[in-house]
Amino acid sequence: MSFGALRSELLKPGMKVGLYGGSFDPVHEGHLHVADTALTRLGLDRIWWIVSPQNPHKAHAPGDFRDRLQAVRSAANAPRMVVSDIEARLGINRTAQLATYLTRRHPGVNFVWIMGADALRSFHRWQDWQTIAHKMPIAVVSRPPDALRARLSRAAVALSRYRLSQHQAHALPSSSAPRWTYLTAPLYDVASSTLRVSSRRATTRN
Numbered sequence: 001m002s003f004g005a006l007r008s009e010l011l012k013p014g015m016k017v018g019l020y021g022g023s024f025d026p027v028h029e030g031h032l033h034v035a036d037t038a039l040t041r042l043g044l045d046r047i048w049w050i051v052s053p054q055n056p057h058k059a060h061a062p063g064d065f066r067d068r069l070q071a072v073r074s075a076a077n078a079p080r081m082v083v084s085d086i087e088a089r090l091g092i093n094r095t096a097q098l099a100t101y102l103t104r105r106h107p108g109v110n111f112v113w114i115m116g117a118d119a120l121r122s123f124h125r126w127q128d129w130q131t132i133a134h135k136m137p138i139a140v141v142s143r144p145p146d147a148l149r150a151r152l153s154r155a156a157v158a159l160s161r162y163r164l165s166q167h168q169a170h171a172l173p174s175s176s177a178p179r180w181t182y183l184t185a186p187l188y189d190v191a192s193s194t195l196r197v198s199s200r201r202a203t204t205r206n
């Protein structure tokens with residue numbers, strides 16, 4: 001489903017919506033695994049894949065936005081998956097801005113921010129990260145090799161008293177923020193950066 005379709009879909013109060021932000025440059029199996037894990041373990045009604053125009057912490061320019069959006073649409077073409085260009089349309093690239101916008105506009109909807117363990121490791125460097133944590137619950141999905149380091153990271157320690165056991169993950173979307181959980185799941189050792197290097201090598205060889 002595209003974001004255009006989403007706009008005409010009624011966002012009902014009480015709906016549980018996972019926000020899964022990423023560059024997806026390119027989209028890969030690990031991303032699908034994160035979305036499926038969050039959908040099932042949190043009992044979500046929807047996952048919105050938020051294709052980021054430009055991660056503010058990545059120096060290199062990502063691939064063409066429209067191409068990435070289209071690739072995510074093809075990969076995430078499954079029930080309850082929605083692909084969104086909302087950041088590009090709003091002209092924003094900070095998660096705190098998105099969280100503020102969505103929670104204000106849809107106060108009755110239960111949004112959850114979804115990210116991999118590597119993102120938790122650097123979360124304390126995101127702009128207004130405390131605001132994000134206070135606007136919506138967060139679900140972190142394990143990723144090699146970050147499992148232990150992520151749970152000992154600055155943000156994880158600062159938010160430790162708000163952590164919910166993964167056995168209670170179903171309660172996360174309707175919990176008041178700050179609240180977060182760490183979902184241990186099968187590890188997918190795949191990264192966009194590795195795929196970009198392989199694709200460059202293949203292009204050079206041909």
Ligand SMILES: Nc1ncnc2c1ncn2[C@@H]1O[C@H](COP(=O)(O)OP(=O)(O)OP(=O)(O)O)[C@@H](O)[C@H]1O
Nearest residue numbers: 022023024030115116119142143188190191192193
């Ligand atoms: N294999 C994976 N396992 C768990 N989480 C992942 C995995 N790949 C990506 N993620 C998570 O998905 C989100 C989007 O990731 P992103 O699009 O940056 O992919 P990436 O593979 O990390 O890219 P890059 O290698 O360019 O940094 C982030 O929250 C990231 O932590």
Ligand SMILES: O=C(O)c1ccc[n+]([C@@H]2O[C@H](COP(=O)([O-])O)[C@@H](O)[C@H]2O)c1
Nearest residue numbers: 021022023052055057094095096126127
């Ligand atoms: O808001 C920030 O300061 C911030 C800093 C780094 C990353 N993010 C978000 O984290 C998500 C994952 O980014 P990426 O590039 O690692 O896929 C994506 O939605 C980014 O906008 C956000």
